[in-house]
Amino acid sequence: MDLTMIQIILVVIVAFLAGVEGILDEFHFHQPIIACTLIGLVTGELVPCLILGGTLQLIALGWANIGAAVAPDAALASVASAIILVLGGQGEEGVTSAIAIAVPLAVAGLLLTIIVRTLATGIVHLMDAAAREGNFRRVDMWHIIAIIMQGLRIAIPAALIVAIGAAPVRDLLQAMPAWLTDGLAVGGGMVVAVGYAMVINMMATREVWPFFAIGFVLATIPSITLLGLGGIGVALALIYLALTKQGGSGNGGNGNTGDPLGKIIDDY
Amino acid sequence: MAEQLKLSKKDRVAIWWRSTFIQGSWNYERMQNGGWAFSMIPAIKRLYKTKEDRAAALQRHLEFFNTHPYVASPIIGVTLALEEERANGAPVDDKAIQGVKVGMMGPLAGIGDPTFWFTVKPILGALAASLALTGNILGPILYFVLWNLIRMGFTWYTQELGYKAGSKITEDLSGGLLQDITKGASILGMFILGSLVNRWVSVAFAPTVSEVQLDEGAYIDWDELPAGSEGIKTALEQQAAGRSLSDTSVTTLQDNLDSLIPGLAGLLITLLCMWLLRKKVSPIVMILGLFVIGIVFHSIGLM
Numbered sequence: 001m002d003l004t005m006i007q008i009i010l011v012v013i014v015a016f017l018a019g020v021e022g023i024l025d026e027f028h029f030h031q032p033i034i035a036c037t038l039i040g041l042v043t044g045e046l047v048p049c050l051i052l053g054g055t056l057q058l059i060a061l062g063w064a065n066i067g068a069a070v071a072p073d074a075a076l077a078s079v080a081s082a083i084i085l086v087l088g089g090q091g092e093e094g095v096t097s098a099i100a101i102a103v104p105l106a107v108a109g110l111l112l113t114i115i116v117r118t119l120a121t122g123i124v125h126l127m128d129a130a131a132r133e134g135n136f137r138r139v140d141m142w143h144i145i146a147i148i149m150q151g152l153r154i155a156i157p158a159a160l161i162v163a164i165g166a167a168p169v170r171d172l173l174q175a176m177p178a179w180l181t182d183g184l185a186v187g188g189g190m191v192v193a194v195g196y197a198m199v200i201n202m203m204a205t206r207e208v209w210p211f212f213a214i215g216f217v218l219a220t221i222p223s224i225t226l227l228g229l230g231g232i233g234v235a236l237a238l239i240y241l242a243l244t245k246q247g248g249s250g251n252g253g254n255g256n257t258g259d260p261l262g263k264i265i266d267d268y
Numbered sequence: 269m270a271e272q273l274k275l276s277k278k279d280r281v282a283i284w285w286r287s288t289f290i291q292g293s294w295n296y297e298r299m300q301n302g303g304w305a306f307s308m309i310p311a312i313k314r315l316y317k318t319k320e321d322r323a324a325a326l327q328r329h330l331e332f333f334n335t336h337p338y339v340a341s342p343i344i345g346v347t348l349a350l351e352e353e354r355a356n357g358a359p360v361d362d363k364a365i366q367g368v369k370v371g372m373m374g375p376l377a378g379i380g381d382p383t384f385w386f387t388v389k390p391i392l393g394a395l396a397a398s399l400a401l402t403g404n405i406l407g408p409i410l411y412f413v414l415w416n417l418i419r420m421g422f423t424w425y426t427q428e429l430g431y432k433a434g435s436k437i438t439e440d441l442s443g444g445l446l447q448d449i450t451k452g453a454s455i456l457g458m459f460i461l462g463s464l465v466n467r468w469v470s471v472a473f474a475p476t477v478s479e480v481q482l483d484e485g486a487y488i489d490w491d492e493l494p495a496g497s498e499g500i501k502t503a504l505e506q507q508a509a510g511r512s513l514s515d516t517s518v519t520t521l522q523d524n525l526d527s528l529i530p531g532l533a534g535l536l537i538t539l540l541c542m543w544l545l546r547k548k549v550s551p552i553v554m555i556l557g558l559f560v561i562g563i564v565f566h567s568i569g570l571m
Contacts, residue, residue: 025337026288028415033396037408047403054400054407061390114559120295121552124302124330127293131326134319136309139326143306146293179567186571187562189470190537191296191555196465197541198298198551199332199370200458203363207451208458215462220530225382226463230375233459237452 003043003086008162010042012155015079019154020147022075022113030075030154032056032102039082048092049082055095056081056102063106073109075154077102083158084166101169107181112153114188120146211236273315273355275348280431282310284424287344291337297551299334304344311348315355325351328362335373336380341423343372345430367453374460388418469534473521474571480517487512 003011014035021030028034033053040049056078063071081102088094123146130138161169200212211233218224218232286307293302305326312325335343346368354360392411399407488506493499507513525532537558544554565571 020292023294024289024291026291026419028412031393031411033393033400033408033411037400037405046405050400050403050405050408054397057393057397057400061393117294117296118552118555118559120293120302121297121555123293124295124298127302127305128327128330131305131330132323134323134326136313136322136326139302139305139309143289143293143302146295146302147289150292180563183563183566184559185562186472186566187559189472190534190558190562193465193469193534193538193541194551194554194558195297195299195332195334196461196469197538197545200461200538201542201545202331202366203370203454203457203461205454208454211455211459212462215459216466216531216535217462217529219463219466226378226467227375229460229463230378230456233371233375233456236459237455240455241448241452 003162007043008159011039011083011162012159014038014042015158016151016155018075018079019151022073022109022154023116023147023150030078032060032074032078035075035078036082039079039086043086045086045091048085048095051092052082052085052095052098053078055099059099059103060106071110072103072106073113074106076109076112076157077106079154079158080105080161080169083161084169087162087166109154111181111184112157114184116149116153119149123149273352275311275314275352275431279310279314280348280427283307283344283348284341284427286310287341287423287427290340296555298330298332300337300340301330301333304333304340305329307340307344308347308351311351315351328365331366331369333369333373335377336384338384338419338423339376339380339426340373341427342430343369343376345427345432346372346434348427348431349434364453367457371453371456371460374464384419388415465534465538466531469531469538471533471537472571473525473533474569475521476518477521477524478519480519482512482515482517485511487515 014029017038018030018035021027029038033056036049036053036056037046040046040053043049056074060072060074060077063074081098084101085094085098088098090097123142127139127142130142204212214236215229215233218229224232286309287303290300290303290307292306294300295302308325308329312322312329316322316325333340347365350360350365350368354365392414396407396411399410401407488503488511490503493502541554545551562571
C-alpha cells in the first residue's frame with residue numbers, strides 16, 4: 001500500500017524515537033511490542049503490526065545490552081519489519097514473512113550500532129574540548145548530537161525502505177557477507193579492553209595490583225556472580241585497611257571502620 | 269565559615285531527568301562518560317562558580333564510566349554528595365570520586381542486569397506479548413506504562429538514597445575516613461576491573477588442535493536411538509550421563525588456553541592496550557585496529 005506524506009513523516013518520527021531508545025534503553029520505544037504498534041498506529045495497520053510486535057517481543061525477550069556487548073538490534077528489526085509488513089499490504093498474512101526478515105535486520109542494526117558507537121568516540125573528544133573551557137552549553141550540545149545520531153541510525157534506514165519499497169531490502173540483506181558481520185562481532189568482543197585499560201592506567205598503583213590479580217582469577221569461577229565478586233572485593237578492601245592500620249604508625253584514628261561504601265552497596 | 273553550598277531538590281530532579289540520557293553518547297572509549305557529565309551539569313553549575321573549577325569538574329566527570337543505566341542513579345546520588353562536600357572545602361580528590369564510581373559500577377551492574385533485563389523485562393514482555401498476539405492493544409500500553417513507572421520510581425528513589433548515604437561518608441573527616449575510602453575504593457575498583465576483564469573481554473580462538481576418535485559407548489549413537497520423542501528422551505538421558513554428542517572429541521586452541529586460565533587472551537589484550545595507551549597511541553586507532561583484527565582473524569579462521 002502507499003503511504004501519505006503525513007504517514008511517512010510519522011513513520012520516520014517513530015523510527016527516530018526507536019533509534020534513540022535503542023541506545024538509551026529507558027522508555028523502551030525500541031521494544032518490538034511498542035515500536036511495531038506505533039508504526040501500525042500511524043499507518044492504519046494497527047492489528048497486523050500489533051501481532052508482529054507481540055511475536056517479535058517473544059523472540060527478543062532475552063536481548064539485552066550487557067556491559068559493552070551489543071544485543072541484536074530490536075529497534076531496526078521492529079521498525080523495518082513493520083514497515084515492510086505495511087508496504088506489503090498482506091495484512092495479518094504477511095506477519096510470518098516480516099518476522100523472517102526481522103532477524104537479519106537485527107544483525108544489520110547491530111552493525112549500524114557499532115558504527116555509531118565508534119563515531120561517538122569522536123564526539124566525546126569534542127566534549128573534552130568543551131569541558132576544558134568549562135562550556136556547559138557545548139557539552140550539552142554534543143551529547144544531544146550523539147543522541148540524534150542514534151535516532152538517525154534507524155530513521156534513515158526507515159525512510160529508505162519507504163522510498164525504495166520492500167523487495168530490494170530483502171535482496172540487500174541477503175547480500176551482506178557473513179565474514180564481515182561475524183568478524184565485526186569478534187572485534188566487538190575485544191574492543192572493551194581499551195576502556196578497561198584506560199581505567200586501570202588511572203587507578204593502578206603497585207599497592208593495588210594484587211587485587212586486580214585476585215579479581216581476575218576469582219572471575220574464572222562462573223558460579224560467582226558479579227554481585228558476589230563485589231562482596232569479596234568489599235571484604236578484601238576492609239581487611240586490607242584494617243591490617244594496614246594495625247601495623248601502621250599507630251595513628252589512632254577513631255576506630256570507626258564501619259565501611260560506608262560497603263553499607264551503600266548492601267543497601268541496594 | 270562561608271555559607272554551605274547545597275543542592276536543591278530542583279537540582280536533583282534536573283539531574284535525575286538528565287540521567288535518563290546517560291547512554292546517549294555511549295562510545296567505545298569511555299562508554300557512558302558523556303552522559304554522566306551531562307547528568308552532573310546542574311550540580312556543577314550550582315556548586316562551582318569560577319570557570320576553572322567548572323572546567324575541572326566537567327573534565328573529571330568525563331572519565332570512563334559504565335554500568336547498567338538504571339543503577340547509575342544511586343552512584344550519581346553518592347557522587348553528588350561527594351561533590352557537595354568538595355565544593356564546601358572537604359579534601360575529596362579526583363581519585364576518591366573516580367574510585368567510588370568504579371567501585372560501585374561493577375557490583376551494581378551485577379544487580380541491574382539480572383533484575384531489569386532478565387527478570388522484569390521478560391515478565392512484562394511475555395505478558396504484554398500474549399495480549400498483543402490476540403490483537404489486544406492493552407498489551408503494549410500495559411508494557412509501556414508499567415515499565416516506565418518501575419524505572420522512574422527506582423531511579424529517583426535510589427538517587428536520593430545514594431545522596432543521603434553519600435553525605436554520611438564525608439561527615440566524619442577527622443578519622444581519615446576519606447583516605448580509607450579512597451584506598452578502599454581503588455582496591456575494590458582494581459578487584460572488580462580484574463573480574464570484568466576476565467568476564468567481559470571476549471576472545472575465542474577457533475583452530476582445532478586435535479581430534480580424537482572416541483570409544484564406543486562414550487558418545488551418543490544416534491542411529492541406535494528409538495524413534496520419535498522416546499529417542500529424544502534417551503539422547504538427553506545419555507547426554508546427562510556424560511556421553512559426547514559426536515563420535516570425536518575436538519580440542520580447540522581456545523580449550524588449551526582455557527586450561528591455563530580462562531580469559532588469558534582477554535587479559536593479554538588489556539595489558540597490550542594499557543601499554544599502547546602509555547605510548548600515547550590514540551584509543552580510536554586501537555578500537556578500529558581491533559575491529560580490523562577481528563575481521564581478518566575471523567576470515568582466516570583463527571577466531
